[in-house]
Amino acid sequence: MMSCIFALMEATSDTTSTISYRERVAWVSLAAFTLPYIPYFAWLRFKAGPVADMPVLQLVLPFALAAGSSAVLYGLGRLWLWLRFRDDARLPLDERDRAIARRSLSVAYGILIAGMIVVGGLMPFSRAGWEIVHPTVAFILLAEIVNHGTTVWLYRRGCHD
Amino acid sequence: MTEAALTNSIRTLRFLNGEMTQAELGQRIGVTRQTIAAIEAGKYSPSLEAAFRIADVFGKRVDEVFQRPTPTPPGNAARAATPSSDARTQ
Structure with a gap:
């Protein structure tokens, strides 16, 4: 995934790229949203043990680390994109951008x-707290992740609203 | 996802209009260069308003710029679905 991201970022110059800002x-x-939280939830699922038995600090610190990294x-x-593609960054959303964002x-x-x-209507009957x-x-x-993933997918594969 | 319904002659028309760039066309109709590239590649079907603006830039009618690959008139489709309807009405 990282190589794909770098390929997209580095692929082409401002004037010839077909990749929208x-x-x-x-x-x-x-x-x-993906890279910092996948290790966090993997740790929570496979390493941390039952969350009910864990002290609050032990639960909050890894989450804070993931959120901070994110x-x-x-x-x-965003800073890198703005520095590198400053002219594109100033352009307002056009109708394709809006159609993709809507979908x-x-x-x-x-x-x-x-x-x-699920978490507000069903889980309170069987679970509590953390x-x-x-x-x-x-x-x-x-x-x-689905929002941004779908956005990328529609830019890559096409959008025909 | 719906499949691309339109083809277009924008690339040819740009060439015939002094090799107009995608950026120029985009600027004239109010979309980005990337959106023009997506329209040309069939990855995006523009709004009716944008289609008219594109046609206006080239001095063409919309149907001269955008084409449907295999249009099926609704009447034909309905007739194909009910082959005996003519016989019943006679």
Whole structure:
């Protein structure tokens, strides 16, 4: 995935690239939401043990680390894009950008609603505390990842609204 | 995802209009160069308004710029679905 991202970033110069600035932003967002949180949730699932028995600090610190890494990655990525593609960054969204954003958001919204039904409507009957917090965070992240992933997909494969 | 429904002659028309660049065309109709590239490649079907603006830039009608590959008139499709309808009405 990283090689794909770098290929997209480095692929072409400003004047000949067919890659929209918004697509580059979507790649950065996708990386920022995916790379730090996958190790966090993998650790939570396979290494951490039962979350109910863990002290709060032991749960919050790794999450803070993942969230901080995500924010730094996103910030650096956006800064780099702005420095490198400053002219494209100033252009307003056009109708293709808006159509793609609309479709991506509608897909992600479905995921978010389904997730909130699960964690807010079903899980409280069988779970409590951190056992609900983590799936909630996971569904929010999943919705974000689907949003940016769909955006990238539609820019790459085409959008015919 | 719906399949690409339109083909177009934008690339040819740009060439015939003084080798107009994608950036110039995009600027004239209010979209980015990348969107013009996507339209030319059949990756994006523009709005009706954008299609008219593109046609206006080249001084053409919309149907001279954009074409449907295999148009099937609705009447033909309906007739094919009910082959005995003519016989019933006679």
